[in-house]
Amino acid sequence: MKLRRSQFLIGFVTAFLVVLTIWACVSDRNSLAQPTSPDGKPGSTPSIDAAKKKGFDGVDFSYDPFGAPPGQDAVLSAEQVMKKDVSEKPAVMKRQQQLLQDRYDMACRSASGAVMTKGKSQPVGPAVKLPSGTTWEQLAQLTPEEIKKKSGFPRGFDRLPHVKHAVGGMVFPSMQIKDFPRLERFDVDFDLPDCFLPEFPPPIFLTTHPELGDVSQGEVLSAENFDRLFRGLITPVQLDGLRMLVTQFPQEEFNATHDRKTAKPSLGVACLDCHVNFHTTGQFHLNPDTRPQLDRLRLDTTSLRGMYNQQIHGSKRSLRSVEDFTEFEQRTAYFNGDSIRAMKKGINMIDRLQVAHMAQMQSMIDFPPAPHLDPMTGRLDRAKATQMEIRGEELFFGKAKCVACHAPPSYTDHQMHDLQLERFGAMGDGPIKTFVLRGIKDSPPYFHDGRLPTLEDTVEFFNLVGGLKLEAEDKKALTAFLRAL
Ligand code: HEC
Ligand code: HEC
Structure with a gap:
């Protein structure tokens, strides 16, 4: 009798719990299905859920099975992933080439005198295509509202996506992969032609040895040659920093685990694989600071020249x-801001002393010489500059208002600014660092994502976005001044 009563009790409690669980689930489902707005009205919010879901749309879950939304079973073996990626690559690259063709005139143009420090032709534009049936002058007469209304903002002025944005990761130009095959991915190739990229290898200027000029001896600094090239020229501390900067460390796509994007296991990438010779040759990845995935910004590698004169670092x-x-680069940016994946693939925990050595080395790198600038003011030396450059400088410091954000000597204000491109119907980026303009002729393509292939494009961009209404001759002069910096 006693036994039967306790059996009944257990049965009753179990049944009660089951009902409770089902009720909890159902009510949870309901609340998911019907998002409520802050004022309690169901279904009327600009939905955060929809924004999150956007991060999943089009994402290749086989790459990150942990990221798949509930109910999506997408775990493939490493071999299957590679096979799938390789077979999809031609279509991925074709889509990106189409996107570039729509945005830019991809012909490589040059002009006499427009050269980078070691003599490579500077790309001459504008390369950004105009919406059909309009001219730069006509477009510049319109207000932001009018441009937005007729969807007239040039597409090349809007965000430039990664070749495979849903996956992202570091991508290296083919001219570099030729010398360093370990930097080749099986799922994507670089998208821009070499003529829109900096010289490879770039020259190196040391703040401690201005008399020597370029100390690279035409080589790409790497683990193989850094000691031979720099021992005796820099301090032991700096040499140790340099050793770290050329050492490969594991990263999201380049590592020794099965979960990578290189055919063979890789020891990773070195800082100077991207910041080649402390400069850049256009390597890109996605910023680690933004989510969902599709909202992340493509980032064009910045130069490390003149770091000693900059007070804020990173676009965002x-x-x-x-x-x-x-x-931050190695612990966060290398792994898309996800330290769990970093642990899985082999994070390199650099200690503060090593960081100090690496930083000291970076601070020894100078801008390239600018022989037309006066060392006392950072402005043009009127005895050496051309008439065109002088007119450009007057505009830069006057009517064109560039100096409001780009002030000498490095031509930055160490601030972030929001150019609010959404006014024109484009995707706004929010505040972005004012990049330095000293040595700017050496680092196309321009802007954080490399959306502007030439300096002419940057001038057309600010003419339109700043409502400057510059004459054709003004624009030429302004570009000449930028090339002299
Ligand atoms: C994908 C190739 C890549 C690698 C590898 C890389 N960087 Fe960078 N680096 C970038 C990009 C892209 C930016 C610009 C980031 C931004 O704008 O937010 C950057 C920015 C920087 C900056 C700040 C520049 C500024 O003033 O805004 C520093 C300093 C820097 N990197 C140092 C390093 C160091 C040190 C390493 C190695 C631990 C490293 N980078 C590895 C691509 C790379
Ligand atoms: C309101 C501040 C502001 C003004 C005014 C301004 N800029 Fe900039 N400039 C920026 C910011 C911010 C960026 C970075 C934008 C980005 O990467 O999205 C930038 C980037 C650039 C770049 C590309 C730098 C690089 O490393 O890629 C060039 C070139 C440039 N500006 C030239 C000019 C010229 C020429 C003018 C005047 C006609 C001008 N800017 C006016 C803020 C400003």
Whole structure:
């Protein structure tokens, strides 16, 4: 009798719990299905859920099975992933080439005198295509509202996506892969032609040895040659920093685990694989600071020249020291801001002393010489500059208002600014660092994502976005001044 009563009790409690669980699930489902707005009305919010879901649309879950939304079973073996990626690559590249063709005139143009420091032709534009039936002059007469209304903002002025945005990761130009085959991915190739990229290898200028000029001896600094090239020229501390900067460390796509995008296992990438010779040759990845995935910004590698004269670092993060950014690059940016994946693939925990060495080395790198600038003011030396450059300088400091954000000597204000491109119907980027303009002729393509292939494009961009209404001759002069910086 006693036994039967306790059996009944257990049965009753179990049944009660089951009902409770089902009720909890159902009510949870309901709340998911019907998002409520802050004022309690169901279904009327500009939905955060929809924004998150966008991060999943089009994402290749086989790459990150942990990222798949509930109910999506997408775990493939490493071999299957590679096979699938390789077979999809031609279509991925074709889609990106189409996108570039729609945005830009991809012909390589040059002009006499427009050269980079070691003599490579500077790309001459504008390369950004105009919406059909309009001219730059006509477009510049319109207000942001009018441009937005007729969807008239040139597509090349809008965000430039990664070749495979849903997956992202570091991508290296083919001229570099030729010398360093370990930097080749099986799923994507680089998208821009070499003529829109900096010289390879770029020259190196040391703040401690201005008398020597370019100290690279025409080589790409790497683990194989850094000691031979720099021992005796820099301090032991700097040499140790340099050793770290040329050492490969694991990263999201380049690592020794099955979960990578290189055919063979890789030891990873070195800082100077991207910042080649402390400069850049256009390597790109996605910023680690934004989500969902499709909203992340493509990032064109910045030059590390003149780091000693910059007080904020990164397009979005505004980190306040080279030391902090050095640590951030390897621990966060290498792994898309996801430290769990970093642990899985082999994060390199650099200690603060090593960080200090790496940072010191970076701070020894100078801008390239600018023989037309007066060392006392950072402005043109009127005895050496051309008439065109002088007119450009007057505009830069006057009617064109560039100096409001780009002030000498490095031509930055160490601030972030929001250019609010959404006014024109484009995707706004929010605040972005004012990049330095010293040595700017050496680092096409321009802007954080490399959306502007030439300096002419940057001038057309600010003419339109700043409502400057510059004459054709003004634009030429302004570009000439930029090339002299
Ligand atoms: C994909 C190739 C890549 C690799 C590898 C890489 N970087 Fe960068 N680096 C970038 C990009 C892209 C930016 C621009 C980031 C931004 O704008 O937010 C950047 C920015 C920086 C900056 C800040 C520049 C500024 O003032 O805004 C520093 C400093 C830097 N990197 C140092 C390093 C160090 C040190 C390493 C190695 C630990 C490293 N980078 C590895 C691509 C790379
Ligand atoms: C309101 C501040 C502001 C003004 C005014 C301004 N800029 Fe900029 N400039 C920026 C910011 C911010 C960026 C980075 C934008 C990005 O990467 O999305 C930038 C980027 C650039 C770049 C590309 C730098 C690089 O490394 O890719 C060039 C070139 C440039 N500006 C030239 C000019 C010229 C010429 C003018 C005047 C006609 C001008 N800017 C006016 C803020 C400004």
